Amino acid sequence: MRRLFAVFALVAGFLLTPVGADATVANVAPSATASASYTSPWESVAAINDGIDPDRSGDTRNRRWGTWPHAGEQWALLTWPSAQTISSVQVYFFDDGGGVRLPASWRLQRWDGDAYVDIPATYAIAADTYNTVTFPAVTTTRLRVVLRSGEASVGLLEIRALADSAGRQSGWSPPAALAAPLDEVWRHVESTGDPYGFRNYGWDQIISNGGSVNYCVRWDSTAPVSAELRDRIHAALARSFKKWMDVMAGHNGWPYAEVPVKVVGWAVRDRALLQWSDDSVDVYVGDMREDAPQCAEPCARLYNQSGAYPDCPGGASHHYDMSLWLTEGMQGGMGGDWGQRVGSEYLVGNLGSDDIHILLHEIGHSFGLNDFYDWTPSGQCCFLMKAGSATSITEFDAWMLRDVWRHLKSRYGY
Incomplete structure (x- = not known):
C-alpha cells in the first residue's frame, strides 16, 4: 500500500x-x-x-x-x-x-x-x-x-x-505574480510522484464521506487524558483542519464550504490513561503498530479504500480516514494520507494557539502539498509548507492547495 x-x-x-x-x-x-x-x-x-x-x-x-x-x-x-x-x-x-x-x-x-x-x-x-x-x-x-x-x-x-453564496469566487484566477511559481510547484509534484493515480488524498477522503472527515487519535504517551483534554484536542484539530478548508470554500467548484472533523476513536497502551467512561469515542487498547498504539485497521480508510468496512466494529460510521498520532518527546512532525504525527507535549502546550503551525504543515501534506527543503519557487520567500519560514497559512500556501484541486477535481466529477 x-x-x-x-x-x-x-x-x-x-x-x-x-x-x-x-x-x-x-x-x-x-x-x-x-x-x-x-x-x-x-x-x-x-x-x-x-x-x-x-x-x-x-x-x-x-x-x-x-x-x-x-x-x-x-x-x-x-x-x-x-x-x-x-x-x-x-x-x-x-x-x-x-x-x-x-x-x-x-x-x-x-x-x-x-x-x-x-x-x-x-x-x-x-x-x-x-x-x-x-x-x-x-x-x-x-x-x-x-x-x-x-x-x-x-x-x-x-x-x-x-x-x-452567489458571487463566491469560481474558476482559476491566482494573482499574476504567483502563476509562474505555482506552475513550478505543480511540475515538481508531478516529477516526484503520481498525483493523478494516487487515490487517498484528503480530497478523496472528504468526497467519499460526502463532505466530512473522521479521525482516530493514537495516544503514544504515558500522560493521562481527561475528558476535557480529549475535547480540547479534538477542537484544536478541527480548528486547524478548518483553516485549510476555509481556503477552499467557494473556490473553483469545491463543493463544501465547511468540512466537519469528527474524532471517532482513541488508541492507547493502557486504558487507565483515559480518564473518562462515556462512549463518545471508540477506545482501542494494546493494538501496537510501529511500536505505538494503533486504531483498529479494519476501520482505517488506508486499508479499506473501497469505502466498505465490513469488519469495523460499529460499521462504516466508526471508520477513520486519518490518524492524529501524538508521540511523547517527539520534535517536529510527519504527515501524509494516513494522517499527522506531532509531539504530544507540543500539541497539548499549544491547544490555545490560533495557529498550531507544525500540525497545519502536516495537514497540508495530506492534501498532496510537498516539502521545500532543497528548493524554493521563484519569487517566494516564506510560506508554511517551507518548514520554518512561516507559522500560518500564507497566500502562496492557499494557492498551492487550490492548484492541487484544480488538477485533480475532474476525477471527482467537478
Whole structure:
C-alpha cells in the first residue's frame, strides 16, 4: 500500500446546496463565534455550530449545549466578524428525556445595530430532525435563537444558518505574480510522484464521506487524558483542519464550504490513561503498530479504500480516514494520507494557539502539498509548507492547495 510521507523539521464551511436554477446557499454558522445566556458546566456552547450532524435529539456521542437547571427564556447566539445575508435557519433541538426537553416555543432574532429584533416566521418544534425556518433575507452580524422552556430546561445540538453564496469566487484566477511559481510547484509534484493515480488524498477522503472527515487519535504517551483534554484536542484539530478548508470554500467548484472533523476513536497502551467512561469515542487498547498504539485497521480508510468496512466494529460510521498520532518527546512532525504525527507535549502546550503551525504543515501534506527543503519557487520567500519560514497559512500556501484541486477535481466529477 503506497503511503504519502513527509517530515517537518522543527525550526526558529458548509455544504453548498442547490436552491434554484441560478442560486446556491451555504451554511455560514461554523464561521461564527457561539455564546449563550447560560451553559451547563458539563456541556459546550461550541456544539451548536461545530458542523456535526446529530443522529437524534438524545445524541450522547457528541457534545451539546444545554441549560439545566435553568428554565424560562434562554438563548444561543452566533456572531460573525462581517455581515451575513441569511434567508433560512435550521435548528436541531437537544432532548435527553430528562432535565432537557423540547422548548415550549422558540424564535429567531437578528441584531439591527442597536437591538435584537424578532424575525417573523413559522417556528416548528420537532425532535430528531432539523426544524427549518425560512424568511425574507436579513443581513446581520448576529443571529440569536431564543427558546422558552416548557416542562424542563432547553438545549440545542446544531444550528445551520443558510446564506446566499452567489458571487463566491469560481474558476482559476491566482494573482499574476504567483502563476509562474505555482506552475513550478505543480511540475515538481508531478516529477516526484503520481498525483493523478494516487487515490487517498484528503480530497478523496472528504468526497467519499460526502463532505466530512473522521479521525482516530493514537495516544503514544504515558500522560493521562481527561475528558476535557480529549475535547480540547479534538477542537484544536478541527480548528486547524478548518483553516485549510476555509481556503477552499467557494473556490473553483469545491463543493463544501465547511468540512466537519469528527474524532471517532482513541488508541492507547493502557486504558487507565483515559480518564473518562462515556462512549463518545471508540477506545482501542494494546493494538501496537510501529511500536505505538494503533486504531483498529479494519476501520482505517488506508486499508479499506473501497469505502466498505465490513469488519469495523460499529460499521462504516466508526471508520477513520486519518490518524492524529501524538508521540511523547517527539520534535517536529510527519504527515501524509494516513494522517499527522506531532509531539504530544507540543500539541497539548499549544491547544490555545490560533495557529498550531507544525500540525497545519502536516495537514497540508495530506492534501498532496510537498516539502521545500532543497528548493524554493521563484519569487517566494516564506510560506508554511517551507518548514520554518512561516507559522500560518500564507497566500502562496492557499494557492498551492487550490492548484492541487484544480488538477485533480475532474476525477471527482467537478
